[in-house]
Amino acid sequence: xxxSQAGNGVGRTAAAIAYAREQQDAFLEEFKALLAMPSVSTLxxxxxxxxxxATWLAARLNELRFEQVALHETAGHPVVxxxxxxxxxxxxxLVYGHYDVQPVDPIDEWDSDPFTGTIAGDYIIARGASDMxxxxxxxxxxxxxxxxxxxxxxxxxxxxEGEEEIGSPNLPAFIEAHRDMLACDFVxxxxxxxxxxxxPAITYSLRGLAYFxxxxxxxxxxxxxxxxxxxxxxxxxxxxxxxxxxxxxxxxVTLPGFYDKVRDLDAEERELLAQAPYSDTEWLRISxxxxxxxxxxxxxxxxxxxxxxxxxxGIWGGFTGAGSKTVLPAKATAKLSxxxxxxxxEGDVKGQLAAYLNAHCPDAVTWKxxxxxxxxxxxxxxxxxxxxxxxxxxSAAFGKEPFFKREGGSVPIVGMMQRQLGVDSIMLGFELAxxxxxxxxxxxxxxxxxxxxxxxxxxxxxxxRVAASSAVGK
Amino acid sequence: xxxSQAGNGVGRTAAAIAYAREQQDAFLEEFKALLAMPSVSTLxxxxxxxxxxATWLAARLNELRFEQVALHETAGHPVVxxxxxxxxxxxxxLVYGHYDVQPVDPIDEWDSDPFTGTIAGDYIIARGASDMxxxxxxxxxxxxxxxxxxxxxxxxxxxxEGEEEIGSPNLPAFIEAHRDMLACDFVxxxxxxxxxxxxPAITYSLRGLAYFxxxxxxxxxxxxxxxxxxxxxxxxxxxxxxxxxxxxxxxxVTLPGFYDKVRDLDAEERELLAQAPYSDTEWLRISxxxxxxxxxxxxxxxxxxxxxxxxxxGIWGGFTGAGSKTVLPAKATAKLSxxxxxxxxEGDVKGQLAAYLNAHCPDAVTWKxxxxxxxxxxxxxxxxxxxxxxxxxxSAAFGKEPFFKREGGSVPIVGMMQRQLGVDSIMLGFELAxxxxxxxxxxxxxxxxxxxxxxxxxxxxxxxRVAASSAVGK
Numbered sequence: 020x021x022x023s024q025a026g027n028g029v030g031r032t033a034a035a036i037a038y039a040r041e042q043q044d045a046f047l048e049e050f051k052a053l054l055a056m057p058s059v060s061t062l063x064x065x066x067x068x069x070x071x072x073a074t075w076l077a078a079r080l081n082e083l084r085f086e087q088v089a090l091h092e093t094a095g096h097p098v099v100x101x102x103x104x105x106x107x108x109x110x111x112x113l114v115y116g117h118y119d120v121q122p123v124d125p126i127d128e129w130d131s132d133p134f135t136g137t138i139a140g141d142y143i144i145a146r147g148a149s150d151m152x153x154x155x156x157x158x159x160x161x162x163x164x165x166x167x168x169x170x171x172x173x174x175x176x177x178x179x180e181g182e183e184e185i186g187s188p189n190l191p192a193f194i195e196a197h198r199d200m201l202a203c204d205f206v207x208x209x210x211x212x213x214x215x216x217x218x219p220a221i222t223y224s225l226r227g228l229a230y231f232x233x234x235x236x237x238x239x240x241x242x243x244x245x246x247x248x249x250x251x252x253x254x255x256x257x258x259x260x261x262x263x264x265x266x267x268x269x270x271x272v273t274l275p276g277f278y279d280k281v282r283d284l285d286a287e288e289r290e291l292l293a294q295a296p297y298s299d300t301e302w303l304r305i306s307x308x309x310x311x312x313x314x315x316x317x318x319x320x321x322x323x324x325x326x327x328x329x330x331x332x333g334i335w336g337g338f339t340g341a342g343s344k345t346v347l348p349a350k351a352t353a354k355l356s357x358x359x360x361x362x363x364x365e366g367d368v369k370g371q372l373a374a375y376l377n378a379h380c381p382d383a384v385t386w387k388x389x390x391x392x393x394x395x396x397x398x399x400x401x402x403x404x405x406x407x408x409x410x411x412x413x414s415a416a417f418g419k420e421p422f423f424k425r426e427g428g429s430v431p432i433v434g435m436m437q438r439q440l441g442v443d444s445i446m447l448g449f450e451l452a453x454x455x456x457x458x459x460x461x462x463x464x465x466x467x468x469x470x471x472x473x474x475x476x477x478x479x480x481x482x483x484r485v486a487a488s489s490a491v492g493k
Numbered sequence: 494x495x496x497s498q499a500g501n502g503v504g505r506t507a508a509a510i511a512y513a514r515e516q517q518d519a520f521l522e523e524f525k526a527l528l529a530m531p532s533v534s535t536l537x538x539x540x541x542x543x544x545x546x547a548t549w550l551a552a553r554l555n556e557l558r559f560e561q562v563a564l565h566e567t568a569g570h571p572v573v574x575x576x577x578x579x580x581x582x583x584x585x586x587l588v589y590g591h592y593d594v595q596p597v598d599p600i601d602e603w604d605s606d607p608f609t610g611t612i613a614g615d616y617i618i619a620r621g622a623s624d625m626x627x628x629x630x631x632x633x634x635x636x637x638x639x640x641x642x643x644x645x646x647x648x649x650x651x652x653x654e655g656e657e658e659i660g661s662p663n664l665p666a667f668i669e670a671h672r673d674m675l676a677c678d679f680v681x682x683x684x685x686x687x688x689x690x691x692x693p694a695i696t697y698s699l700r701g702l703a704y705f706x707x708x709x710x711x712x713x714x715x716x717x718x719x720x721x722x723x724x725x726x727x728x729x730x731x732x733x734x735x736x737x738x739x740x741x742x743x744x745x746v747t748l749p750g751f752y753d754k755v756r757d758l759d760a761e762e763r764e765l766l767a768q769a770p771y772s773d774t775e776w777l778r779i780s781x782x783x784x785x786x787x788x789x790x791x792x793x794x795x796x797x798x799x800x801x802x803x804x805x806x807g808i809w810g811g812f813t814g815a816g817s818k819t820v821l822p823a824k825a826t827a828k829l830s831x832x833x834x835x836x837x838x839e840g841d842v843k844g845q846l847a848a849y850l851n852a853h854c855p856d857a858v859t860w861k862x863x864x865x866x867x868x869x870x871x872x873x874x875x876x877x878x879x880x881x882x883x884x885x886x887x888s889a890a891f892g893k894e895p896f897f898k899r900e901g902g903s904v905p906i907v908g909m910m911q912r913q914l915g916v917d918s919i920m921l922g923f924e925l926a927x928x929x930x931x932x933x934x935x936x937x938x939x940x941x942x943x944x945x946x947x948x949x950x951x952x953x954x955x956x957x958r959v960a961a962s963s964a965v966g967k
Contacts, residue, residue: 060817140692185816238779240602241932245902248832249802252783262733307713308725309859319724328723333821337807342659343704343865344596346806346931358722383784391817405893428719457820458715469932
């Protein structure tokens with residue numbers, strides 16, 4: 020980029036935005052192509068689909084004139100990487116996204132094919148539309164719009180992983196092995212959301228996650244419920260008792276030590292959170308839930324963003340087919356996970372669960388606890404120059420000042436980047452709470468998606484004014 | 494049958510038994526052929542297999558010179574019927590059996606193919622080997638052995654149904670429509686068991702069954718556990734709480750009114766039951782359970798035979814695949830069933846469950862209770878001439894006096910026959926408690942199976958001495 024281009028930032032922004040608006044139909048077709056790839060990372064039968072998606076993204080980076088574009092192999096799915104480093108003295112942004120998606124079950128609750136982007140009014144419906152192929156592609160389309168008018172305003176490194184939905188098991192090792200390659204001033208993490216179509220927001224806190232499978236076994240094999248019912252322990256009953264005992268009457272988690280490290284909200288932050296455009300009615304609408312329910316002493320915004328939670332994500336045991344089978348099962352299994360807030364340590368939960376089971380599991384059954392995955396939460400600096408640039412970009416694109424929010428979901432990569440690269444992330448994504456991510460009929464609000472492209476354009480152009488930190492030293 | 498044959502009962506019995514012993518290899522091959530037919534009544538994909546099994550049995554009845562042999566259509570699977578009524582002034586026995594079997598899941602816990610009769614030592618392993626293709630075929634093979642020496646000693650009507658494992662939904666209507674055809678002095682029900690290979694027993698009490706599906710729903714669709722976890726009710730938690738609350742600390746069922754009609758054991762019957770060759774060690778071995786568990790104040794024999802039980806037979810909700818999915822489910826479902834003793838009414842349980850749910854289900858979820866099936870229990874007269882004949886037959890075949898037992902399982906047909914035809918049943922079957930019925934690796938003890946054939950021969954020949962009751966009036 021030369022000086023005359025840099026001096027014409029406003030004109031370049033306007034030109035890029037004009038291009039993006041002209042290209043909306045083409046961008047939407049490209050979105051559909053990406054949604055058609057079933058990159059379900061947790062299911063072995065989709066392994067090649069995941070790779071094909073990575074290959075497709077690498078081709079897009081090449082088109083954008085990125086360098087060092089490659090699929091980096093891991094023990095699981097590949098990492099897509101590319102860089103453009105021709106803006107001396109400007110910040111270096113590491114753009115993070117994930118191209119994998121959740122499974123589609125319960126498939127019979129979808130109204131259209133999960134891997135066909137189906138337009139319905141202002142929405143496009145497909146698995147991954149919101150989490151997060153939409154945000155990821157919006158960023159690439161913002162870069163394409165900027166590329167029409169010359170070089171990029173800042174240094175860019177792009178890292179798209181294919182294992183976020185299974186807890187990024189191989190990403191820490193990849194980051195550790197490529198610390199120099201990934202060095203940056205901050206991470207632009209596109210895997211975030213805003214409150215509503217007209218309500219821009221910046222997430223500055225994420226919950227951590229620890230996910231387990233608990234199996235109880237009472238006998239060598241299933242029995243006949245008539246011959247044995249009432250004379251031996253039923254592992255479904257025992258599992259139910261254990262799950263029921265994991266919360267007290269106040270909705271608090273009873274695992275020993277679970278709250279010991281939780282950072283309490285202070286009055287200032289409670290006031291900040293209270294400014295969110297939230298209503299119970301709206302929360303019921305977007306969740307589809309019948310009634311609110313949670314820890315006593317906190318409101319919903321606080322329960323979601325600043326308080327930990329423990330949920331059973333799945334349960335099964337005995338006969339689950341159609342009709343009746345009079346079996347007394349020998350085992351019962353649950354998947355359960357904790358959402359953690361600062362300063363809880365995700366590695367502590369397994370021990371807390373084990374202590375609970377040791378104290379409460381009757382000796383008529385044996386238990387086995389397996390940790391599937393855990394990942395850190397994070398709290399970010401709300402006052403950095405990059406956060407300021409994000410605030411201005413959202414304000415420009417949405418015509419409204421964003422508010423700061425705490426997010427209930429987990430984006431473990433943010434905490435990993437803090438620990439491994441020593442940098443904060445800026446969460447700039449456009450998911451809506453009623454997009455139905457992880458569930459049936461996941462959707463993306465299209466006006467929001469197009470505003471997202473414009474936000475990324477504003478953000479990158481605004482960063483041109485920010486000096487690179489000494490940490491990267493380009 | 495003519496007078497000279499009747500006067501030669503001892504010789505005819507010996508001849509039939511000698512024939513049965515010569516034919517053991519051929520009988521075993523025939524057993525394998527019957528086991529190879531996957532007559533799983535609850536699974537629609539096996540509908541034609543169920544019918545093929547019925548057709549196979551009808552062919553056997555024709556070979557045995559039965560008349561009126563037919564497959565009677567029902568709303569579900571067919572009833573096989575045939576009769577032989579050429580023994581004037583002798584009792585008329587209605588022989589009951591079922592030719593359907595339970596599903597085979599969990600299929601991965603079988604050591605051999607469930608529909609290939611696999612010999613292992615003294616056992617043959619296959620679905621239905623014990624429950625109850627073994628007993629059903631043993632009876633037909635006893636008839637074949639008797640048929641070698643002339644006519645049958647008593648009048649015989651045979652009814653084999655194909656829906657016992659799904660609760661005989663169409664049998665009551667069939668019986669009602671064929672009351673004259675089915676008129677008899679008593680029912681010989683071959684669907685029973687004995688205590689051990691050397692321990693003959695006669696069952697005089699059966700538990701009733703009421704089987705339900707309970708579905709809880711908290712929201713319109715599944716949610717993301719990060720975005721919503723801790724702010725809305727989790728239906729798996731609620732279901733767990735409800736299940737946990739269905740028993741108190743004493744192991745008693747808490748459904749309102751559940752024990753109101755239960756007939757208490759008196760001292761005489763407790764003493765009779767205590768004579769069973771039972772040990773806790775043996776019960777643990779045959780159940781495979783780690784520890785005994787049940788209602789306080791009763792021993793295992795009493796818990797199984799004379800006390801009701803409530804068991805969850807299956808549970809499912811949320812994500813149950815491999816790996817992790819961070820879903821907050823919208824619904825959770827359980828199959829649960831009650832085992833009932835005299836004088837509980839199987840039709841009462843749904844109201845008791847509904848009352849429990851109304852009292853305890855939080856209003857954050859809605860519940861839906863569906864009854865799959867219910868069937869009556871029964872208590873039979875231990876002092877009838879038919880019971881005496883059964884006792885003598887077991888004594889002759891096993892060389893040991895049988896004892897009287899209460900059975901924990903349900904054979905609803907016994908109660909139905911009492912209500913609809915006004916006759917008791919004699920339970921004369923040879924299942925063992927460790928046959929693994931309804932579970933993986935179900936098996937039949939072969940020496941027991943061959944003794945069963947001999948018992949049926951003794952029993953029918955012994956009945957020749959008993960006069961027909963006036964109720965049938967042949």
